[in-house]
Amino acid sequence: MQSAQRKYNAILTGNDAVAVGAKLARVGFISAYPITPQTTIVEKLAEMVANREIQARYVEVESEHSALAATFASELAGIRSYTATSSHGLLYMHEMLHWTAGMRLPVVMSVVNRALGPPWNIWTEQTDTMNQKDTGWMQVYCESNQEALDTILMGYRIAESEKVMLPLMSMEDAFVLSHTSEPVSIPDQEEVDGFLPPLDLKFRIDTNNPMGYGSYSTPDGPFMELKKDMIESMKNSKNTIREVTRNFAEAFGRDYSGLIEEYAMDDADYALIASGTLASTGKYVVGKMREAGRKVGLIRLRFFRPFPDEEIVKATKNLKGVGVLDRSVSYGSSGSIANEVKSSLYEKSSIPVTGFVAGLGGRDVRIEEFEKMFDYIEKGKTGNYFIGDREGN
């Protein structure tokens, strides 16, 4: 964070913060279906619409599939649109996630990371969004309520960039952020208007000029070229993300440093890669271990899509070992972030990589467990480890 950081002017839960973010982004359309722990986001927005604090149409639907279908349609009509969901609701949107990205619609959605059943569990875990990593949506994992608010504003700027035109989902950890109040600095509407111009969708639906939207392609048609263009745009989005993050820092004094955040990395020998609020505990542990003279650091992964491979290679260049903490599972493989980190380092680095899976179903990842992870990394233990289960791992 830069020294020019503004004074806090509100105390908000993560969910209230993203609702305020959507309001400041002047969204013109909201459609959502309630699911714990997302509900209070859309409750807040419904209240704002009812009180005419926000000039938007709020459409209640019967499912998450319909919520994103309605959001898709309004975005295609050229209106900045917003929705929010969590866990099973996000899985129910899966088909429409592909449609929104494939149709190149810059929707921004908030997702509250929650575990998937069975058994039913409403606490935080990232498997729900890791399941959506191949849908063509950009993914940001937030660490604070302030970042959750700011990411809505940056998110629309990035998504609506002419070189990107892909949707973005912004994540908060269930309850740890969504229902926990923190001091937040709410920017003025005028400042936000200066940062985020109105949406001008070039190919919006026009009844006077009917066109075929997402209609049909034979194998010889433009299908593969359209997919290639999405791959290119996802690549291009990295530069846009770096640029927009910089512009945001200039305008609002809060610097999120692009796709990753480095903490105590300057002279570190060993580091842990973590995301979301686990990174906060990780930073605290790094601070404690630094006091004890151990040269450790932390890399907080903000963006998972596009994956910051160049950043990871650069940040780990001088390390002797790195660990990756996943709060999600992929049965029959290792952690999703660990896999991507290993793939990024392949042929570019020979440092040992240790994979950790911890905190499933919202289980606390305690200080001792972080210390254990750093011990493993320092010992150069490669492979994958399950941390914090009842068998005492």
Add this chain to the structure above:
Amino acid sequence: MVELILAPIAEKSSKFNHTDSWRILKPEIEYDKCIRCMICWKFCPDNAFEISTGSSIPSPNERTAKLEAPVINYDYCKGCGICANECPEKCIEMTVESKKVI
């Protein structure tokens, strides 16, 4: 590197996407038996039936001659045969369209 994105949008709407080449069997209405119930029009999954008021269309009697008649737009008919199956008077015949058969 592309400067602007490529979106899956066709300049022409799907109206220009003729699907008649999919057809193997062609429905043909025997108008002198057609009672103008419009059930074929209602059931067509491709909206390939149009409504005509033309008086030149043959009709079983004077009363039906005054009613609107279903007319098949063969640009969009895929030959599924649902109309022939649903027709209460069995006056839609599915015939092999030899020119379409490869």
